[in-house]
Amino acid sequence: MAEQKSGLVPRTPAESATEMLELVLPNDTNNLDNLLGGRLMHWIDMAAAAAARRHARRIAVTAAMDSLGFLHPVHRGEQVVLKASVNRAFGTSMEVGVKVFSEDTATGELFHTASAYLTFVAIGDDGRPKPVPPIKPESDDEKRRYAAAGERRAKRLARG
Ligand SMILES: CC(C)(COP(=O)(O)OP(=O)(O)OC[C@H]1O[C@@H](n2cnc3c(N)ncnc32)[C@H](O)[C@@H]1OP(=O)(O)O)[C@@H](O)C(=O)NCCC(=O)NCCS
Numbered sequence: 525m526a527e528q529k530s531g532l533v534p535r536t537p538a539e540s541a542t543e544m545l546e547l548v549l550p551n552d553t554n555n556l557d558n559l560l561g562g563r564l565m566h567w568i569d570m571a572a573a574a575a576a577r578r579h580a581r582r583i584a585v586t587a588a589m590d591s592l593g594f595l596h597p598v599h600r601g602e603q604v605v606l607k608a609s610v611n612r613a614f615g616t617s618m619e620v621g622v623k624v625f626s627e628d629t630a631t632g633e634l635f636h637t638a639s640a641y642l643t644f645v646a647i648g649d650d651g652r653p654k655p656v657p658p659i660k661p662e663s664d665d666e667k668r669r670y671a672a673a674g675e676r677r678a679k680r681l682a683r684g
Contacts, residue, residue, distance in 0.1 A: 559597065559604070568622045584644040610659055616655055623636065624640075
């Protein structure tokens with residue numbers, strides 16, 4: 525799935541990569557003292573929005589979030605690290621991947637808790653979608669994510 529010709533200078537995923545840290549407070553938890561799924565979805569949306577906005581250098585709105593699985597519970601008092609990066613930019617839309625970790629603050633070890641792919645659309649002052657710069661993947665991981673993002677977009681468009 526080829527990018528549209530925007531004439532904008534390509535940017536690397538590293539230029540907009542965003543790391544967000546949240547502390548799980550009592551108000552973020554359910555009756556089992558575990559992080560609420562809805563709260564985590566909000567944090568994922570915020571981390572992804574920051575990466576999309578940094579890449580587009582304009583406001584970007586959430587158009588879609590792909591399926592989200594919760595791999596294990598996160599407990600009250602733990603820290604949550606969210607790593608967001610733009611996998612690929614198309615015409616006016618971008619796919620942002622967010623990987624969520626809970627952090628063992630005693631050891632610094634990170635446990636993979638959830639992953640999500642979101643589509644953001646850059647919006648101009650007139651409220652309409654605006655072209656975004658292409659992504660220029662550099663590392664092997666960035667190239668793999670770039671290729672996979674193209675396949676996921678094709679499936680999304682086919683689903684309608
Ligand atoms: C996202 C939105 C701006 C798209 O507007 P639109 O009039 O459909 O614009 P277009 O048809 O020109 O599509 C613009 C881009 O969005 C993409 N897009 C639109 N709906 C999409 C969806 N459901 N999933 C993935 N991509 C989507 C299109 O593929 C296109 O991408 P491209 O330019 O890279 O090819 C519009 O639907 C909107 O404002 N939605 C609400 C966003 C919002 O408020 N989010 C917060 C949560 S409620």
